[in-house]
Amino acid sequence: MIAEDTALKSANRFDASLTQDGRYRLLIEAVTDYAIYMLDPDGRVTSWNPGAQRFKGYTASEIIGRHFSEFYVEEDRKSGLPARALATSAREGKFESEGWRIRKDGSRFWAHVVIDPIRSPDGQLVGFAKITRDLTERRAAEQRLKQNEEQFRLLVQGVTDYALYMLDPQGRVNSWNLGAERIKQYRADEIIGQHFSKFYTENDRQKGDPQNALDTARREGRFEKEGWRVRKDGTQFWASVIIDAIRDETGVLIGFAKITRDITERRETQKALDQTREALAHSQKMDAIGQLTGGIAHDFNNLLMVILGSLELVGRRLPDDERIATLISNATQAAQRGAALTQRMLAFARRQDLDLRPVDVPDLVGGMTDLLQRSLGPSVSIETHFPPKLNFVHADANQLEMALLNLAVNARDAMPGGGNIVIAAREETVKGRSQGRLKAGRYVCLSVKDTGEGMDRATLRRAMEPFFTTKGVGRGTGLGLSMVHGMTEQSGGRFVLNSQKGEGTTAEIWLPVAKAAKAAERERTIRDGAPHTRPLVVLAVDDDGLVLMNTTVMLQDMGHTVFEATSGNQALDILRREQSVDLVITDHAMPKMTGVQLAAAIKAERPGLPIILATGYAELPAGEDAELPKLGKPFGQQELMQAVAAAMVN
Structure with missing residues (x-):
């Protein structure tokens, strides 16, 4: 009894020194989900709250003065864990762990334990504060665990973290x-x-x-x-x-x-994680749509090529009849509109054939300002803001002009009552790989900003999807922004839209800065017009019978002799048999043997034989023969004539 009374008096003096007017005791006594009690420097219990009595089964009179190691399982006591816990707390300022503990009745419970050292103002260790939480239910119910653990952590870590x-x-x-x-x-x-x-x-x-x-x-x-x-x-x-x-x-x-x-850091981390997940999901969706769109456009290009080529040849063979000529002209214009549509689809899918070279952005914008103003009308004013010195970008000038025109028309449509469009550019350096998937390097950000009605979040998320439009039936195909997106991605850049409802829209085209321009390109031998070549023996190769027939007829109409092949192996057999072949025109996207693979085989057997690669889109994998002349599908007789003349001159 004397030892117990001494311990109780010591505990009372210690409590009084901490709580002053007793408020702290009220807080501790109100907590029933935690065992909160004090130990003297040797590990003997000196105070006991209702939570401790509920968890452990001991009343204050039963436990005060006894060593806290009684709560540990036998194997932990033998290993010296209680003594190590106190030593760790005294040395490091805190001991925290989870493990099995024993109640008065001998039953076990899984406990989360925190032991904090208590020191006098002069730094002398005078005891320990011990907080224990019963987490047994966590193993049975995960949801309840989260709630209990959060409540537990909020209290026991309160000494420094709360x-x-x-x-x-x-x-x-x-x-x-x-x-x-x-x-x-x-x-x-x-x-x-x-x-x-x-x-x-x-x-x-x-x-x-x-x-x-x-x-x-x-x-x-x-x-x-x-x-x-x-x-x-x-x-x-x-x-x-x-x-x-x-x-x-x-x-x-x-x-x-x-x-x-x-929890500022956790919130920012979660926010960044959510943004990354959203960007990844959007990227995956756009890639999937791009693959589907590109495949459809490639096949559609072959059909349009047959239609356009056949209409052109039929128009030459029919007698002069104004009504028939009008019908053929209408059909040709419709097919050409279809070709423009597939070109935009291929741009979105990043499969169009780009002519990438250094482009002076201020010069390009200045050269098309009149066109932009005529297209937008008098109610829209255009401003340009460019720095005095701006590096060239690596881009296709024609496609960039089309992208700017699309963005400007979209801006005009968002300002039915008129407004202002600002076209500006700035240089930025990207370090590492940015959130927008840009590689490290120098970029020019070309922006088009309007004062229009802006987009809500739902519209903004879908704005770059092909065929998505808010303009209504007959007022747009929904391919303008998707074309810009595909063009910038294929150019090694990034297309970014920023918009809020009622606050306008800013569209940013990020393009890589062009490397030092190479020596002046050699002048083109073939200019626009109708170049003439001597009659040739041409081998035409395409796995699509309709396209092959159309190509053959156009070549024959130009005065050439044509051999036809529907596969790479058949083409090689013809070349081995017919040494008189002067030129090969081959499709690239063929099964078993692609056009590039066929060209490599031909070069091995007939070095120096001119080869033209016909392709519906920029489908050549990285590292393939980039020197092969290309003929983009769909092509007409004029384009075919120029390609043949250029190939024979080169």
Whole structure:
């Protein structure tokens, strides 16, 4: 009894030194989900709260003065874990672990334990604060675990990682721990007695959020929320806040226990993760749509080539009849519109054949300003803002002009009452790989900004999808932005849309800065017009019978002799048999043997034989023969004539 009385007196003196007017004791005694008690430097229990009695089964009179190692399982006691726990706490400032513990009746429970050293003002170790939580239910119910663990962590880590303090019924601070000082920057003597609403933003105070929080906790027993809070220096942090109502034995409200955690970093990490996931999902969707669109456009190009070529040949053979000529002209224009449509589809799918070379952006924009103004009308004004010096970009000038025209027309349509369009450019350096998947390097950001109605988030997410349009039936194909997206991606850049409803839209085309221009390109031998060549023996190769027949007829109409092959192997057999062949025109996208593979085989057997590669899109894998002359599908007789003449000259 004497030892127990001595321990109790020691505990009372220690409690009095910490709690001053007893408020801290009220907070600890109100907690029943945690065993919170004190140990002397040797590990003997010196205080015992209701939570400890509920968890362990011991009353205060049964346990005070006994060593805390009685709560450990036999194997942990033999291994010296209790002594190591105290030593670790004293040496490192905290001991924290999970493991099996034993109740008075011998049953086990899974506990999360925190032991903090308690030191006098001169630094002498005078004991330990021990907090234990029963987490056994976690193994049976994951959802309940999360709730219990969060409540547990909020309390036991409160010494340094949490702001743990009490409020009186009116909301004035009347206790303050080290975690609160670290997070909110106020010392206890600066904040005790002041209202907790000073931690809220001015806007939240005006809305009455502090009082609403207390009212909720008073009415429901608990208030929990996340939001912005303000430190002493005025900086803001994102906080997770819990307020529990504290009542005495008669149920009268005597104050609130408030726990605050700074989770700014976690919020920013989660925000970045969500953005990355959203970008990845969007990228995967666009890639899938691009593959489908590219495949459809490639096949459609072959059909259009047959239609356009046949119409051209039929028009030459029919007698002069104005009505028939009008019908053929209408059919040709419709097919050409289809060809333009497939070209936009291929641009979105990043499979068009680009002529990439250094482009002077200010010069290009200046050269098309008149065209833009005529296209947009007098109600729209155009401004250009370019720095005095701007590097050339690596791009296809024609496709870039088309992209700018598309963006300008979209901007005009978003400003039915007129407005202003600003075309600007700036240079940026990307380090590493950016969130927009740009490689490291120098880029020019060419932007088109309007003062129109803008887009909501749902529209913005779908804006670059092919065939998506908000303009209504007959007013657009929905391929303008998807074409710009595909062109910039294929050029090694990035297309970015920024828009908010009612605040206009800014479209940004990011293009890589061109490397030092090579020596002047050799002049083209074949100019626009109708070049003539001597009659040739041509081998035409295509696995599509309709396209092959159309190509053959056009070549024959030009005066050439034609051999036909529907596969690479058949073409090689003809070449071995017919030494008189002067030129090979082959499709690239053929099964078993592609056009590039066929060209390599021909070069091995007939070096120097001219070869033209006909392709529906820029489908050559990286590293393939880039020197082969290409003929883009769909092509007419004029394009075929120029390609043949160029191949024979080169």
